[in-house]
Amino acid sequence: MHQVWEIAGTVFGFIWNNLVFLNLFFSIVVVFFQRKDPKTVWGWLLVLYFIPIVGFVFYLLIGTDMYKQKMFRVKEVEDKLNEAIRQQENQLKSKKLHENDLELQGFSDLVMYNLNTNGAVLTDTNDVDIITDGEAKFDALIEDISQAKEFIHIQYYIFKNDVVFERLKDALLKKASEGVEIRILYDAMGCRTMRKSIWKKLNKAGIETAEFFPALFGRFQLRVNYRNHRKIVVIDNKVAYVGGFNVAKEYVGLDPKFGYWRDTHLRIRGDGILGLELRFLLDWNYAAKQNLFAEQKYMSGFEPACRDMCDMQIIYSGPDTSLQPIRDNYVRLINKAKEKICIQTPYFIPDESMLTALLIAIRSGVEVNLMIPCKPDHPFVYWATYSYMGELAMAGANCYIYNDGFLHAKGIIVDDRVFSYGTANMDIRSFALNFEVNALIYDSKKAKEMSKRFAEDVLKCTQITKNMYASRNLWLRIKEQVSRLLSPIL
DSSP states (O other), rough: HHHHHHHHHHHHHHHTTTTHHHHHHHHHHHHHHHHHHOHHHHHHHHHHHHHHHHHHHHHHHHHHOOTTTTTTTTTHHHHHHHHHHHHHHHHTTTTTTHHGGGGGGTTTHHHHHHHHHOOOOOOEEEEEEEEEEHHHHHHHHHHHHOOOOOOOEOOOOOSSSSSOOOOHHHHHHHHHHTEEEEEEEETTTTTTTTTTTHHHHHHHTOOOOESSOOSSSSTOSSSSOBOOOOOOEOOOOTTEEEEEBSGGGGGGOOOOTOOSSEEEEEEESSHHHHHHHHHHHHHHHHHHHOOGGGGGGGGGOOOOOSSSSSEEEEEEEEESSSSOOOHHHHHHHHHHHHHEEEEHHHHHHHHHHHHHHHHHHHHHOOEEEEEESOOOSSSHHHHHHHHHHHHHHHHOOOEEEEEEEEEEOEEEETTTTTTESOOOEEIIIIIISSSSEEEEOHHHHHHHHHEEEEEHHHHHHEEEOHHHTTTHHHHHHHHHHHHHGGGGGO
16 A cells, blocks of 8 residues: 555646646647637646646547547448439529528528538428427327327437436336337436336336446546437337427426426427438447338338428538538528527627627518526536626627526527527537527518417516626626636537
8 A cells, every 4th residue: 555655746846846847738638739719729728828738638438529520420321312312402592492482582591501510401291289288298299109000200318317307217118018119219428326226127017228428437527418319209200300309307396496497398290300310320329339210110101291381401510520400400490580589598608700690680670589597507607608698788789587497498580580499508518519400491470479388487587687787796706707717618
């Protein structure tokens, strides 16, 4: 034991005596060997300066880049989609697509961008139900599961072993006993509290499960970044879900810490389900090492909706590409706004392009409305959010703090004509580090319905005026400034 302490002392002494040189070496690694945004680089350099050595360990855990552009590509899918993409590109170039569809007027360039960057085919036979209450969401989901005949594909960032999971599990076990194929994809970080035995019991009942980016040593996660934040359910290609709700009791308002949980989920019927099923299959193939595209039934059977048809593209983003498609969609929508922008998000840490676009919109006479929660579930992120919100308030935006529980809805509505809601927050982490999915819907009737929900939420908010923000106390200003300095790496 004495020798161990001697060796430990020698190592510590070496590190202490060479701290400057070691930190310089680590700084060089950060600056020259990782292609990052300059603000992110400076954020990490600050961490290295104030927390030598330990800061570099944090960097290894959550800071390193991963661009594996072919990580989720499957040749069969690309071949099938390319023809549809080329057809829509030709229609857009000839102006036939938006001439025949009034909802698309002014947005053909955005449709083209999503075709080129995401392979996001535009579908126009969709019906969308907007769900903002957790109980209502799970009631609808359980009912749809009970109607399943062939397969159920489920993907959530968070599962917790509580009453909500038990209810879902019971419904799935019943369908598994009837011979319905069921697959559950979960993220290792988001489900770190779930015991492996729970998944094994489901496997024994015939339900397949797969883990995204599993931990290397038990529950110890070496990768904090690059989490699969998507929430997708597809049932028989007849109905699908996407949005902000996960599977845990807080999402139905049963956690006293958060109170009522205000979120937004979309229940979709129609050809738009294709994009969600494709995304699930790609993620499943990567995590489970299976090629489900060999089964024709998973890429067929989509039926047009029978009421309230609307245009839709399913868009994705993630660290498997150097692009940031969802961020780019937000920026393009902001730039296109003529009258009004409404944004809801639990975390508002925009990059420079998005912040600049919003400030330009405000100064151009566009009504900009931003709504964030009143309760911080991640303190540094919340105070950075508050800082950016304050900047918009001082520029003339209408900024609201939601008081009726926790606001977890994530999306943007523009001019009551188009909206994008899904799993992506308005922050750098969602833009570049997490795997996300949104539904972009071009439909004035549904957009107005979403705006009505926003207006109802405003009645449960406190508006942060210029005077209120300017009179905040010194301690709050300090928390904001420290958090904002760290915002590129939060």
